[in-house]
Amino acid sequence: MKLELLKIKHVTINLLEKYFTGESIEYKNIFAIIIPIFVDQTFLILMSLLNTAMISSAGVAAVSAVSMVDSLNIFLANVFIAVATGGTVIVAQYKGSGNTLMVSKTATQAINVATIFSVLVSVLVIYFHMPILNALFGNAEEDVFNNAKTFLIGSCISYPFTAIFQSVTGSLRGVGETKPCLKLSLFLNLTNTILNVLLISIYKMGVEGLVISTIVARTLGTTASLIYIVKYNETIHFQLKSVCRIDYAIFKKIMFIGLPFAAEQIFFNGGKLLTQTFIVELGTPALTAFAIANSLAMLFQIGPNALGITSVTVVGQCIGRRNIQDARKLIQSLLGFSAILFVIAAAVILPLFPLLIKMYNPPDEIIPTIFTMIIISAIAQPIVWSQSFIMPSALRAAGDSNFTSIASLLSMWLLRVILGYILGITLGFGIIGVWVAMIVEWGARGIIFAWRFKGKKWYAHKLV
Template identity: 70%
Template sequence: MIRIEPIIRKKTVCLLDKYLTGDSLNYKQVIALIIPILVDQAFLIFMSLLNTAMISSAGVAAVSAVSMVDSLNIFLVNVFIAVATGGTVIVAQYKGSRNAAMVSKTATQAISAVTIFSLLISAFVIIFNEPTLKLLFGKVDLDVFQNAKIYLIGSCISYPFIAIFQAVSGALRGVGETKPCLSLSLLMNLTNTGLNVLLITTLHMGVIGLVISTIVARVIGMLASITYIKKYNRTLSFKFRNALRIDFTILKKIMFIGLPFAAEQLFFNGGKLLTQTFIVQLGTLALTANAISNSITLLFQIGPNSLSISILTVVGQCMGRRNIGDARKFIKSFIGLSSILYVVTSAILLPLFPALMKMFSSPDEIQHTIFILVLITAIAQPILWSPAFVLPSALRAAGDSNFTSITSLLTMWLFRVVSGYVLGITLGFGITGVWLAMIGEWAVRGIIFEWRFKGNKWYAHKLV
């Protein structure tokens, strides 16, 4: 009698060897890198979903305010995450070239740079919080505006803490140590969720409860991450005295990747923020539908987002060895795997839509709109999302930061913003038109990045 299990195991290993093994890394190393990031992303997104559901219990005004400010938070937080990404890429390339001393120096400088950026951004937005909200969301109801103001100031206070946490996590991912990243993330996010349950669900503190839980959790996350690299990690060899000294040679390399990406994040998320103002014009129910739809579609992105993060380390280490063949192979494999994960996730989640609606306590009149938004996204993502987002992460890891950033800016502002306004407001398709414009922009981005990948300019930069 033929045993099926050994045959399946053998075929699985052959497939993994074929697509996820190269001279730089083997499939076991790649999987060991991806799995903790995958678990981390799943936890983060489920917690975001749960938090949105909890704040929904505080009413439509609260969930609309949180949705508005979160779009601004993403816009701002991604600036210093971009700088941390620059650190990840350079750390990964030094790791690939086996230069341990420069790995440590680069990680330390990345933490210093991100701290400075976050403090400046936090101070600026706190000082100008009301003019900022009036400029972006001045037409919203008064109760929504007041909730948004409280949440924005609280978020700004937490920026430096999450910035340092992200810089440490980025450095650890650069050297392939994703398990401690997962542990640190679980600590911070479990704290956040536990406090949300206590302050929002039990004590009914609404947006103020959300602010307190966010600040406390991010302080704990920052302290834990610094403690880990200071006392328990030998690869990064972090010392406070080195963090206080700015090394402009290393900083220049980090900024070569980080600044174009930061500019991209500013203008790309600025475009998303502008489309949010279109949705504000459509009313509070449209804002609520948008917030819930965003939370649900994030579930589809758990796997692909993990690959987008993981590929920075994989391609970075390949480029540190100057192994272009390996880099090309891994990029193609990651894009294919990302699309497969989308198909699997859609097949699991779409039948669960009614249960998700009960979880969010969403008004009956917007449930059909939410389903349409989720459905069109589920159809488009397997084909369009991976070339539009996994591929530019890979190109950035190879040092091709200027091209990826300029492309992202142009497609956002020349396509998504303009067509979003035309479809959503001018032609009257509402929030569905805004989302269709977003999906169309994915297609344009993907075509451009695939064209770039077929050439040889993306790997011409030598950073280390």
């Protein structure tokens, strides 16, 4: 038995060295990055799942409202998260090149810029919240609309805290320090969940309770992240006195990555929002089915999402050393590993569907629809998801931000939005038609990125 275990260990190490070791980085370093991010993503998704299940106790209107505004939240928050990602890429490349002074300066500037963007977004959305909600969800039922209004304003208050937190953890991931990211994320999400249990499940405060717990948790999480990088971190050397200083040379580099990504997120998530508006036309049951299916589908994506985040650090550091061969090899390895994780996830999650669906207490008539959507995802994701989501993260880490953004925008609007409307509304396939259009868009986008990866232009940008 001991001999067999030694053989398995030997074979595993050989495989890891073959596929996840290069001149720039070894497999031990890569998995030291992946594992904390994987645990972090697991908790994030499970907390989201639990929170959605808890808010379902407040009724279908509450679930639908939170689902609608979450789409808008993703649309808005990704603007400043995109800027923070620009910081992560530049930090990773400076780390790869060995320039510790610029690592520190870039991390500080990333936090500054993301904070400015998030405050502007928050103020604008709070001021124009009624026209925005009327334009997007004017056809929603009155109780759904009122819940959406409460949740949107509360979410806006929390945006600056999210921006600072994402900038701090993004910079830490850029230098490969994922353990503190994990601890900070666990602190924030566990705080959020405990408050949700208290305010939603015990005190029955519904959407108002969700808003309060979100703001308090993000405030505490952001405070903890700033205390860590000011007092305890020895790589970034963040100083509060540098917060208001803008270094325009670094600012331009961050914006070179961040602005195209931000524009992509605006139009990409704008397309998702537009899709949501014609889902509203299908009625509250369809909207609820879509929200629950989305929540469950995220369980399949825990591992692959972790690999996508890891790819920014790994590829960024390879490109910082100008080792293109390592970058190509490790991107392909991460894509293959992602497909394997999807298959494992499907084998574990699908048998648990009857138990998972009970957490949401959905009307019986929409359960078959939800199951059909999950089956479609389970079949398609190992084939198309990784090329569509991990590949652009890797290309962006090499500085190829303009191409990835334009490709994502075109595929979203030409396929997910237009095809989704044709299948879902015009041809009458309903929510299943919208879901299939999303899968088709993933596949088309993945083909475009695979074609780009075969060429040389994606690594031609020299940022550091």
